[in-house]
Amino acid sequence: MEQDFLMQIRTECESAARELMETARLKEGDRVIVGCSSSEVMGGVIGKNSVPEVGEVIFHALNGVFAENGIHLAAQCCEHLNRAIVIDRRALHGEEIVNAIPQPKAGGSFAAAAYKGFTDPVVIAEIRTDAGLDIGGTMIGMHLKRVAVPLRLTVRKIGEAHLAAARVRPPFVGGERAVYDPALL
Numbered sequence: 001m002e003q004d005f006l007m008q009i010r011t012e013c014e015s016a017a018r019e020l021m022e023t024a025r026l027k028e029g030d031r032v033i034v035g036c037s038s039s040e041v042m043g044g045v046i047g048k049n050s051v052p053e054v055g056e057v058i059f060h061a062l063n064g065v066f067a068e069n070g071i072h073l074a075a076q077c078c079e080h081l082n083r084a085i086v087i088d089r090r091a092l093h094g095e096e097i098v099n100a101i102p103q104p105k106a107g108g109s110f111a112a113a114a115y116k117g118f119t120d121p122v123v124i125a126e127i128r129t130d131a132g133l134d135i136g137g138t139m140i141g142m143h144l145k146r147v148a149v150p151l152r153l154t155v156r157k158i159g160e161a162h163l164a165a166a167r168v169r170p171p172f173v174g175g176e177r178a179v180y181d182p183a184l185l
Helices: 003-023 052-068 109-117
Strands: 031-036 072-076 085-088 121-124 131-135 148-151 161-168
Touching: 003 052, 003 131, 003 161, 031 052, 031 109, 052 072, 052 109, 072 109, 085 109, 109 121
Parallel strands: 031 072, 031 131
Antiparallel strands: 072 085, 085 121, 131 161, 148 161
8 A cells, every 4th residue: 555645544634633623613522423434535335345554544643633632532333333433431421331343344444443542442332422524424423412513624535535524513492582602503
């Protein structure tokens, strides 16, 4: 694999992470879900050609940016592990741990890299996060808090994979006479 391509995806991931933190107004202690298809990053079809080296580069790039800002990365597994989540134990908020160790062909290269890269990794069945990045159409929406708000980042792709991003906001309640806090929009 070409080092230039790996450096490109590292740079794209770092830029996307920084922009997500800014546009989603993330703060220390928040959690970000990331789903990643290394197959799509390489220009292939999701689930068909997992590339561990790509998963590792993406994990380390994103986790480096998020961790230095006190943001917890949650790595979504592929459908073979029912889109379970790999997270560092210190970032748990009472979620129940399940028994699985992601592999490149059962969980995905990105989740496998997260399991190897976190200090004290655990796998959980579900999570509710404050923002997310979807690299290659991995369907992260099930792991976002209500209400998800799409974000259009300047980084549109990681490698050859489409990049989608979202933040969340609290649901509106109260109807037409309600007054809302603009800081929460």
